[in-house]
Amino acid sequence: MAIQTIQEKQEEIVSEFEMFDDWMAKYEYLIDLGKDLPLIQEELKTDERLIEGCQSRVWLNAAFTNGKMQFSADSEAIITKGIIGLLIRVLNDENPETILKTDLKFISDIGLQEHLSPTRANGLNGMIKKIKMEALKYIQH
């Protein structure tokens, strides 16, 4: 299989979500995705990897090998895990420069923009910021 670009990955997610005609079906799918999230190892759930949301805590680990970044994460809330799963699917195995300049527009395209609002406070905003901060560390000067 040819390697997908970030853009193609986002488009693929959008077309997957287009198959669902109601909100509950979309969320059912998100919950399933949450169950498949590449989980962060328990011993890596440290304060440095913790993103405090108001409602559910999120942990993120970033690794850098062969010029590409790999992420694993966990959250107390399964819907949040599902959304993180989508984020990781889009950003995993990409180089830091690409991650930094990517506009993650699939989130609003599939109708999940409410999870990005600061009032939602589920850690997703902090999560994206954290991913980009991690990417910044590995930028090749």
Added chain:
Amino acid sequence: MTEIIKKPFNVREIREEFPALRQEIYGKSLIYFDNGATSQKPQIVLNAINKFYSKENANIHRGVHFMSQKATTEFEEARKKIQHFINARKAEEVIFTKGTTDGINLVASSYGELLTAGDEILITAMEHHSNIVPWQLLCQRKGLILRVAPINFKGELIVEEFDILLSKKTKLLAITHISNTLGTINPVKELTQKAHAVGAKVLLDGAQSIQHMKIDVKDLDCDFYVFSSHKLFGPTGIGVLYGKEDLLDRMPPYQGGGDMISRVTFEHTSYNELPFKFEAGTPHIAGGICLGTSVGFLNSIDLDGAQKHEGELTKYAEHLLDTFEGLQIIGEAKNKTSVISFTVDGIHPFDIGTLLDKQGIAVRTGHHCTQPLMDFYKIPGTTRASFAFYNTKEEIDLFVEAVEKSINMLK
């Protein structure tokens, strides 16, 4: 006063008064169960807001012109309506604030000035952050000691422990009348008597009680009672601090500015009398007037019937939720109001709240600004359904069905 015979409470008729309840969310009829956070507004309040800004908008207390005088009269009439609604002795004892939080901060800043190092303030383990943090700040500023009376697992104050913590050193008991998270109704009249017996003053946080029961500040004998308009079917941004006149008179002003002074020179300023001493600057005029409208609306309905209806809703919902495996109701006080907080084994409240939202049901999830209480129960948060008199049994049936569906999806 002559008792007006009111039409018996009828939930169908009441609902007609609240336009916000007639809308669809994600294609489903809205079920609004977040009344603990804020209540919806009746048409008569919406009309009053519109009327004020369309025709009556003017600044108050100083204008010589017609509109200013009319607005002043209406604002002061609203104060009187609120005075009678809570049975205060005088309108001067009704101070307009921004809301409950503002009222508590006012008391902490101003009454706090009368306290000295070593004095104690007593609160309970079920307080909202608004009735914790202002006291912590005051304690830091003045070297006071904050004491916390514990609760049992049902969510009731442990009165024996309270009695031990209450002492001659206690200068203020600041306690919630009804817990926003648990629904517990505290025996505030009895606690007030005990506090007075040791010489302490009493502040009641009425944010969750004003809309659920008849409040009589004379009968309760509290020194301060604070509440927000927006939880009482009125506008946001306005609330009330009731205080006993002699105490308010002894307290220094809270904020300085226009309206709160009687004479200003660069050397010396003398302050206005009550209630204006505590109302610096242009107040939320429309808010005050329309809170008066809301109080008028409540005076016109059978509140005993409404309260009985809320009680039935709560019992009905608790009875249905009790059958769910793994679901725990947090807050099972013998004396409680229309709040149901719950957790479900292995499921985060955020997930349930999100799925309920997608089914058109508005609930609150999280710690409800009571983190110490969450720590006590060792939970990250709860899902909270809080009912108002305009909610129905049919809505509870749909809610319980939606909770079941959500749990099945999340398991």
